[in-house]
Amino acid sequence: xxxxxxxxxxRPPLDGLIDDLYYLAGxxxxxxxxxxxxxxxxxxxxxxxxxxxxxxTDIKTAEYTDGCVVTMPSRVLEFGxxxxxxxxGVHFKPWGxxxxxxxxxxxxxxxxxxxxxxxxxxxxxxxxxxxxxxxEPHEMLTLLEEExxxxxxxxxxxxxxxxxxxxxxxxxxxxAIDDLRVSAGVSSTHLAQRFKQLIGVTPKRLARSYRxxxxxxxxxxxxxxxxxxxxxxxxxxxxxxFGHEFRAFTGLTPTRYVEARRRFLREHPGHVLDSxxxxxx
Numbered sequence: 001x002x003x004x005x006x007x008x009x010x011r012p013p014l015d016g017l018i019d020d021l022y023y024l025a026g027x028x029x030x031x032x033x034x035x036x037x038x039x040x041x042x043x044x045x046x047x048x049x050x051x052x053x054x055x056x057t058d059i060k061t062a063e064y065t066d067g068c069v070v071t072m073p074s075r076v077l078e079f080g081x082x083x084x085x086x087x088x089g090v091h092f093k094p095w096g097x098x099x100x101x102x103x104x105x106x107x108x109x110x111x112x113x114x115x116x117x118x119x120x121x122x123x124x125x126x127x128x129x130x131x132x133x134x135x136e137p138h139e140m141l142t143l144l145e146e147e148x149x150x151x152x153x154x155x156x157x158x159x160x161x162x163x164x165x166x167x168x169x170x171x172x173x174x175x176a177i178d179d180l181r182v183s184a185g186v187s188s189t190h191l192a193q194r195f196k197q198l199i200g201v202t203p204k205r206l207a208r209s210y211r212x213x214x215x216x217x218x219x220x221x222x223x224x225x226x227x228x229x230x231x232x233x234x235x236x237x238x239x240x241x242f243g244h245e246f247r248a249f250t251g252l253t254p255t256r257y258v259e260a261r262r263r264f265l266r267e268h269p270g271h272v273l274d275s276x277x278x279x280x281x
Contacts, residue, residue, distance in 0.1 A: 005272040006137040017096030023137035025086040032280035036250040039209040041097040044089040052080035067115040071105040071200035076251040098198040105200035157194040173211030221261035
């Protein structure tokens with residue numbers, strides 16, 4: 001039994017907050033998968049057996065029955081899946097989750113919450129019931145999109161954070177933070193506070209995440225990697241700095257990361273999840 005994965009981009013105005021809505025069902029390639037930190041937030045509504053999440057090596061694994069909500073992670077996440085999993089979810093842009101949260105994003109940084117803790121038990125129970133009785137994945141994604149549109153509200157400072165974050169993304173994180181402050185016409189303190197409130201991390205941390213993600217996606221794990229050249233081309237001070245970033249974002253050294261990617265390619269060629277998750281077993 002493989003994995004069925006269906007995704008699509010939502011209609012405006014949600015497309016300015018969300019990369020895609022998705023449906024996932026089946027048997028994951030590994031019982032445990034790690035998800036390196038990346039410039040994204042996500043929400044999962046679980047429709048199958050509970051799954052487990054650990055955010056960082058110093059945090060205990062927690063079980064999630066109704067699903068979970070994760071602001072932009074600053075370190076690797078580990079997912080433990082049941083033999084059969086089924087869920088719908090949202091991949092948010094870094095700032096995209098803020099309009100749906102009842103608290104500052106910084107309070108959730110590397111601390112996943114259940115969907116019930118965010119939206120309340122009655123609302124989540126009703127949503128899960130409607131999703132579970134839907135006839136096919138696209139109908140489920142439409143129901144989830146309607147729920148998100150209904151919950152969308154005004155968020156103070158979102159325009160500033162979105163504009164500045166898009167500059168960071170467009171440059172692959174290679175932008176001076178002081179230039180962002182000047183361009184936005186606000187103090188560095190104000191900018192950092194807004195980012196922490198709506199994304200959960202500072203502009204500098206977001207830029208680091210974009211730079212690292214762009215660098216990693218540029219390498220081909222099937223080919224030999226010149227780490228010194230890769231680090232230099234990405235603007236890292238030296239290879240040691242690059243290695244430190246690697247461990248911070250993936251929990252692995254560069255060499256072990258490539259070994260894990262090659263294992264995934266070797267054991268599950270062409271798998272729908274083969275882009276960012278890594279085996280944790």
